[in-house]
Amino acid sequence: MSAVPTDYSLRSSRRRLGDRIGDVALRGTTLIAALAAVALLGAIVWKVLALAWPSITHYGLSFVTGETWDPVKKVFGALPFIYGTAMSSLIALVIATPLAIAIALWLSELAPGGVRGVVGSLVEMLAAIPSVVLGLWGILVLGPFLANHLEPWLHDKLGFIPLFGEPSPTGTGLFTAGLILTIMVVPIIASICRELFLQVPDELEEGALALGATRWEMVRGVILPSTRTGIAAAIILGLGRALGEAIAVTQVIGGGTMISSNLFAPIDTLASKIAASYQGAGSGLETASLLYLAAILLVIGLLTNLAAQVIVRVFDPLKGAH
Amino acid sequence: MSAVTPPISLRASGGLRRRRLVNKLMEGVGWTSALLAVAVLFVVIVSVAVRAWPALSWDFFTKPPALFGQPGGGISSAIVGSLLIVAIATAIALPIGILIAIYLTEFAPRSVARPIQLVLDVLNGLPTIITGIFVFGVVVIDHGQSAYAAGFALSIVMLPLVARAAQETLLLVPSALREGSLALGVSRWRSVVGVILPTTFGGVLTGAILAVARAAGETAPLLFTCSIFNPAVSTDVTHALPNIPVLIFTYSEQPDQALHEQAWGAALVLMMFVLVSSLLAKALLARSRRKLGR
Amino acid sequence: MMTDDVTIPVDVAPVEIAQERRTPSPTQRKVVFDIRDLAVTYGPTTAISGVDLEIYGNLITAFIGPSGCGKSTFIRSLNRMNDLVPGAKVDGRVLYHGQDIYGDGVDPVEVRRRIGMVFQRANPFPKSIYDNVAWGPRVLGMKKALDERVEKALTRAALWDEVKDRLKKSALSLSGGQQQRLCIARAIAIEPEVLLLDEPASALDPIATAAIEELMHDLKDQYTIVIVTHNMQQAARVADMTAFFSLQVEEGKRTGILVEYENTDKLFTNPADKRTEDYVTGRFG
Known part of the structure; x- marks a missing residue:
């Protein structure tokens, strides 16, 4: 073994000791911050489950299928709120998905140069409106309009379908909540989809048009298929937003515990039930049950988010295309 | 040239x-x-705007809410409370978010960066009412509601937004700049702190503004952490402070016309703050992109 | 139809593929495109101007010239692909079998159906090999005997033997040269009359290039082929007629103009214009 002559050593001299400490310190601090984010997510999951634990052990999984929520008789079940969450999100997605994709296509393919940027910004601004403001608007403006006009009309024309039952007197109910969620979800899906559509190489679009396809045939044959997983992820991200929205939904959904086929009837979602009952919870068991609702919401929220992220990361039909 | 061409x-x-x-x-x-x-x-x-108009007056911005049953009053205490809460949230989220971004772009190997990125994305998509319940569990149960608990809750909302924005601007830094600095024998931390971070100032600021705009309108995390009614103007962050989102939420649930009017006024203030900051952020972003030659 | 002896210009490498050059006499020529005083502008810049020429049927016509001389702009104006470029404006007339393709009531979609195009970079759709070829006919409503149509197109594009066992595989799994032949198959599946090739081999290796050149030669019986190439040897190898575009600089503005249009042999061996001579002998560009 030969000793390295110190004169030619590339090791840091003492003068550089400060730098080495600095390097380690910076790396260490940033690593700690990153680990803190991971720990935070873990802590959130752990804490919410821990808070809900008394009622989880009390009810077991039958809580999820329990149809009654009666604080007086102290019987609690999550099914009405799971139904409310599923239906309000479904309404939102059914309306928002085609609308958002159409907006995204318009922004990426059709919009004249001059208005493209402006409308794009306006759609983004729609996403920036605080949910509590949208909820206020929903309860005092949109609700009454729906109650007086749209809901009676739908009931008249389509009343034979049980979904369109008696209009609500004030305009609060599942349907209104679904529409408010639509407004929140459209800009989310639209802006993700616009980015996706813009990523489709121009050559592919030209290739389709050069075959004598119309613009719509090009969209349907090339743009939509090559972005379909991204679109799916965008929809799931929108779903995550709709499932978890508490405030605006609380304001407009009316609050109820009865599962009804009538879309205009009041109900609650998981999130809105928690938000609406946070103060008034009478018994320890009711509080624990609300926290159980939160645990269910957490699990659903985590799953939808993970699903969206995994789809984006794993599948990409354009993979390999240039 | 042939005379006969097939009619097409x-x-x-x-x-x-x-x-x-x-x-x-x-x-x-x-x-x-x-x-x-x-x-x-x-x-x-x-x-x-139309419904808020009658509520807007000098008093509306300078007076605290009137006591129950009395006319008049404003939202000054809620404005002060909101500003403090968001300031606390920013003070927590901004440095940590930037540190995370530095780790992800400068140090982390891909295999480590990807799961951390995933965690941040999941945090970003978490229902904010869950965040509220979490802070309720770790702070409020033992120490009661307070502005700092609310700030902590909002910082969790802001953290992934700040980290993502900082990360994106860090990635925009030309690798030539990064390598150039390292090639001069400058140590890693000096090059990050002295060369790379300053160039990302605009982008990070944009992200911070967007995160503030988002946090300012969040209501759900505050319900469990800072919603006890307290009309007086106060800057004591160890107690629950009135704030604009909760004020709008509670007023909107009341059947009182006067309160609705106040809620509209507050909603306009909040909405304008959020929209103007988003526009500002967008303008800043465009500027810093131009500076980095994109 | 007569066949000249192929005279190879000094700077052109010997061509391995069988070559049969056609120089139909003026009376035998079938005019497909009659282009009159064509000019294309993008906003304030003029890409090409004053282009006058006729393109004849069942020949390969090559367009050569230095980069930026407007060759691509020119070929894209033959099937109205320039319509897709914001701010692009076309003046003059492009008569296709006597009809102005920019005339009133002309549908660019119909124009593009009849005049197919293959691009510089192979651009197969992210679909299966089969679906790439079948997509055009499906969209255009040519759904009868689709399998046969696909097979025929792939055969004509000299790709069938290589892909017949994996038609359901993604087109993106093919090599660059195969992808480009797939794009040719895709273009001829809808039975166009003209094939426009915009530097179709510029991203390919020499073997794949030779395959494409051979293919062009096979296709000219059935199609009128227009090719843009930055590679003079390629034009010399494949083209019956060659047009030379160049840049004219006036008052600081650069405009693409047509300098000379001749039989390929004449253009390369005995050009009439000094600028052409400089270019083909390598003194310029």
Whole structure:
């Protein structure tokens, strides 16, 4: 073994000791911050489950299928709120998905140069409106309009379908909540989809048009298929937003515990039930049950988010295309 | 040149005319959808503004809410409370978010960066009411509601936004700059702190503003952490402070016209703050992109 | 139809593929495109101007010239692909079998159906090999005997033997040269009359290039082929007629103009214009 002559050593001299400490310190601090984010997510999951634990052990999984929520008789079940969450999100997605994709296509393919940027910004601004403001608007403006006009009309024309039952007197109910969620979800899906559509190489679009396809045939044959997983992820991200929205939904959904086929009837979602009952919870068991609702919401929220992220990361039909 | 050319038609005929029609129809759907989104935005802004108008006055901004049953009053205490809460949230989220971004872009190997990125994305998509319950569990149960608990809750909302924005601007830094600095024998931390971070200032600021705008309108995390009614103007962050989102939420649930008017006023203030900051952030972003030559 | 002896210009490498050059006499020529005073502008810049020429049927016509001389702009104006470029404006007339493709009531979609195009970079759709070829006919309503149509197109594009066992595989799994032949198959599946090739081999290796050149030669019986190439040897190898575009600089503005249009042999061996001579002998560009 030969000793390295110190004169030619590339090791840091003492003068550089400060730098080495600095390097380690910076790396260490940033690593700690990153680990803190991971720990935070873990802590959130752990804490919410821990808070809900008394009622989880009390009810077991039958809580999820329990149809009654009666604080007086102290019987609690999550099914009405799971139904409310599923239906309000479904309404939102059914309306928002085609609308958002159409907006995204318009922004990426059709919009004249001059208005493209402006409308794009306006759609983004729609996403920036605080949910509590949208909820206020929903309860005092949109609700009454729906109650007086749209809901009676739908009931008249389509009343034979049980979904369109008696209009609500004030305009609060599942349907209104679904529409408010639509407004929140459209800009989310639209802006993700616009980015996706813009990523489709121009050559592919030209290739389709050069075959004598119309613009719509090009969209349907090339743009939509090559972005379909991204679109799916965008929809799931929108779903995550709709499932978890508490405030605006609380304001407009009316609050109820009865599962009804009538879309205009009041109900609650998981999130809105928690938000609406946070103060008034009478018994320890009711509080624990609300926290159980939160645990269910957490699990659903985590799953939808993970699903969206995994789809984006794993599948990409354009993979390999240039 | 041969005299006889076969008669061909370049006009739309038969099948093509039908395909053209479908195309026109779908273009119409695109235009209508875009118009609808813009119309909804305008309807919301205008109807908030119209209803807020009667509430707006000097007193509205300078006076705390009137005591129960009395007329008048304003939202000054809620404005102060909101500012403090958001300031606390920013003070927590901004440095940590930047540190995370530095770790992800400068140090982390891919295999480590990806799961951390995933965690941040999941945090970003978490229902904010869950965040509220978490902070309720770790702080409020033992120490009661307070502005700092609310700030902590909002910082969790802001953290992934700040980290993502900082990360994106760090990635924009030309690798030539990064390598150039390292090639001069400058140590890693000096090059990060002295060369790379300063160039990302604009982008990070943009992200911070957007995160503030988002946090300022969040209500759900505050319900469990800072919602006890307290009309007085106060800067004591160890107690629950009145704030704008909770004020709008509680007023909107009351059947009282006067309170509705106040809620509209507060909603306009909040909405304008959020929209103006978003626009500002966008303008800043455009500027810093130009500076980095993109 | 007569066949000249192929005279190879000094700077052109010997061509391995069988070559049969056609120089139909003026009376035998079938005019497909009659282009009159064509000019294309993008906003304030003029890409090409004053282009006058005729393109004849069942020949390969090559367009050569230095980069930026407007060759691509020119070829894209033959099937109205320039319509897709914001701010592009076309003046003059492009008569296709006597009809102005920019005339009133002319549908660009119909124009593009009849005049197919293959691009510089192979651009197969992210679909299966089969669906790439079948997509055009499906969209255009040519749904009868689709399998046969696909097979025929792939065969004509000299790709069938290589892909017949994996038609359901993604087109993106093919090599660059195969992808480009797939794009040719895709273009001829809808039975166009003209094939426009915009530097179709510029991203390919020499073997794949030779395959494409051979293919062009096979296709000219059935199609009128227009090719843009930055590679003079390629034009010399494949083209019956060659047009030379160049840049004219006036008052600081650069405009693409047509300098000379001749039989390929004449253009390369005995050009009439000094600028052409400088270019083909390598003194310029």
